[in-house]
Amino acid sequence: xxxxxxxxxxxxxxxxxxxxxxxxxxxxxxxxxxxxxxxxxxxxxxxxxxxxxxxxxxxxxxxxxxxxxxxxxxxxxxxxxxxxxxxxxxxxxxxxxxxxxxxxxxxxxxxxxxxxxxxxxxxxxxxxxxxxxxxxxxxxxxxxxxxxxxxxxxxxxxxxxxxxxxxxxxxxxxxxxxxxxxxxxxxxxxxxxxxxxxxxxxxxxxxxxxxxxxxxxxxxxxxxxxxxxxxxxxxxxxxxxxxxxxxxxxxxxxxxxxxxxxxxxxxxxxxxxxxxxxxxxxxxxxxxxxxxxxxxxxxxxxxxxxxxxxxxxxxxxxxxxxxxxxxxxxxxxxxxxxxxxxxxxxxxxxxxxxxxxxxxxxxxxxx
Numbered sequence: 001x002x003x004x005x006x007x008x009x010x011x012x013x014x015x016x017x018x019x020x021x022x023x024x025x026x027x028x029x030x031x032x033x034x035x036x037x038x039x040x041x042x043x044x045x046x047x048x049x050x051x052x053x054x055x056x057x058x059x060x061x062x063x064x065x066x067x068x069x070x071x072x073x074x075x076x077x078x079x080x081x082x083x084x085x086x087x088x089x090x091x092x093x094x095x096x097x098x099x100x101x102x103x104x105x106x107x108x109x110x111x112x113x114x115x116x117x118x119x120x121x122x123x124x125x126x127x128x129x130x131x132x133x134x135x136x137x138x139x140x141x142x143x144x145x146x147x148x149x150x151x152x153x154x155x156x157x158x159x160x161x162x163x164x165x166x167x168x169x170x171x172x173x174x175x176x177x178x179x180x181x182x183x184x185x186x187x188x189x190x191x192x193x194x195x196x197x198x199x200x201x202x203x204x205x206x207x208x209x210x211x212x213x214x215x216x217x218x219x220x221x222x223x224x225x226x227x228x229x230x231x232x233x234x235x236x237x238x239x240x241x242x243x244x245x246x247x248x249x250x251x252x253x254x255x256x257x258x259x260x261x262x263x264x265x266x267x268x269x270x271x272x273x274x275x276x277x278x279x280x281x282x283x284x285x286x287x288x289x290x291x292x293x294x295x296x297x298x299x300x301x302x303x304x305x306x307x308x309x310x311x312x313x314x315x316x317x318x319x320x321x322x323x324x325x326x327x328x329x330x331x332x333x334x335x336x337x338x339x340x341x342x343x344x345x346x347x348x349x350x351x352x353x354x355x356x357x358x359x360x361x362x363x364x365x366x367x
Contacts, residue, residue, distance in 0.1 A: 003027060004281035006039040006274065008300040009047045010289035010320050011134070012096075013350035016040035016047050022351050023285055023318055026358025034362075039277055041286075043300040044187040044246075044264025045133025046096060048088040049079045055272040056081050062123065066115040068097045069108035069136045071162065078116050084127045085120035089113045089247050090134035093143075095208060098136055103209030105138035105201075105218060106165035110250055114147025121180050130254065131264055132188040132247035136208050138164035138201055140194065140222050141253020148177040164201075164218045164248070167225035173232050177257060184259030187267050189299045192245030194238075194252045195223050200245035208248070222249055229256060265300040274307055283365075284308040284315045285358075291319035291335070296327065305329050316365075318357055320346055334361055 005027075007019045014022065020038035027036055042051040053061055059081035068074045069092075076091035090096070092112030095103065113130070120128055137143070142152060143162055152160045154169040193199050201210070201219045210218060226239045238244060238255040245251060251261065269275075278284055286304040288295065295301045301317060306329075308315035314331035321343055322335040336346040336353035339360065346353050 001034045001282040002280065003034055003036045003283050003285060004039060004277050005036055005285045006041050006304050007287040008041055008043060010350060013289065013320065013347060016042060016051065018351065019287060019354060022354040023358040026355035027362040030359045030362035037277065039272055039274065041272065041300055042268050043133060043189045044131035046088065046090045046094060048131030048264065049077060049086055051268050052086050052271055053079055062119065064116055064119045066092050066112040068112060069093045070102065071109065071111065076116060078120055080120065080123060080125065083125055084129065085125035086129050087116050087120065088131045089250060092116055093137045094134045095136040096134065103136060105136065105205055105208045105210050105248060106214055107163040108137045109143035109162035110137050110139055110141055111143035111147045111162060114144035117144065118148060121182055125182060127183045127185065129185040129187050132186055132250055133264065135247040135250065138205055138208060138218050138222065138248040140167065140225050140249030142167060142225065144250060145177060145253055148179060149175045150177060151175050164221055168221035170225050170228050173229065179257060184254050184257050186243055186246060186251045186254045186259055186261045187264035188243050188246040188251060188261065189264050190246040191242040193240050193242065194226055194244040194249050195219065200249045204248065226252065265303040269303050278307045278311050278313055281313060284313050285318060286315065287318040289320040291317055291333065292323040316361065318354065318361065320350065
């Protein structure tokens with residue numbers, strides 16, 4: 001059989017490429033006569049530009065001096081393909097850039113993402129596609145807008161501090177984003193609005209280090225910031241748009257810049273030619289770190305499974321952990337946690353565990 005292995009990253013343990021290689025190694029250990037093609041994928045979060053760079057060999061990978069979520073100097077890459085730039089927001093504001101004790105969305109900023117955008121704009125990009133996901137921030141894109149030329153001031157006329165916590169003191173905005181008429185696209189599979197029980201702060205704030213008290217303070221701060229900007233700019237309704245809450249509200253800021261939203265999973269799947277690869281395969285395998293009911297609502301696993309179904313090809317999911325034992329649209333769901341017996345073991349031995357899981361599934365698999 002020809003096996004197509006097309007996973008997302010296993011957040012916190014493996015990149016999509018490492019996960020694909022682990023599955024291929026395990027499968028071929030059990031079935032050396034099969035052929036395994038690997039096709040790492042991404043949904044807008046970490047790995048977004050890496051996946052696109054593989055699919056676009058003529059594109060230029062640009063390395064830029066920028067800052068991390070706490071303002072420390074780092075270098076980050078973006079991809080320039082003709083007049084389109086692809087930026088992975090997590091490269092400058094990702095949670096993976098911080099030690100656990102440094103995670104604090106009251107302080108973290110998207111300023112570094114703005115520096116990447118500014119470089120792309122000055123390099124001649126006419127369209128900027130920004131992958132949103134895996135962020136450590138909750139500043140509604142204020143840092144990004146500051147790097148592009150906006151100045152947010154408090155009632156005394158002083159610049160407000162960076163981070164989500166400072167948004168509560170924003171009284172006015174000066175300057176205009178220097179974007180030279182660039183068209184922005186927010187590539188995300190998060191459809192959260194900016195505010196409310198399903199918004200950026202209440203859903204994702206705790207994952208970024210916010211305790212319950214900080215979550216409520218951040219919600220008030222972001223709501224105040226959104227009202228102030230919408231009133232100042234006369235652009236009402238952006239906060240309610242699906243995807244406004246992506247990457248701690250960076251989607252909201254991109255909508256204020258006239259941007260639109262596109263599925264990150266669909267974008268990368270189209271770029272790598274997923275449909276043709278599925279058509280040539282006998283069996284499709286996808287996977288991610290944590291697989292649950294949300295995974296099949298527009299996320300990457302759903303795109304792969306839908307593509308397999310359209311071609312009448314069986315699709316398996318191999319995940320780090322899974323809340324689902326089965327699903328009508330899938331030929332099987334398996335997890336490293338189920339194989340090794342605990343999440344701790346799965347996290348401690350991710351590559352070995354996924355390789356062993358793929359080997360086990362290959363031995364048992366029959367079409």
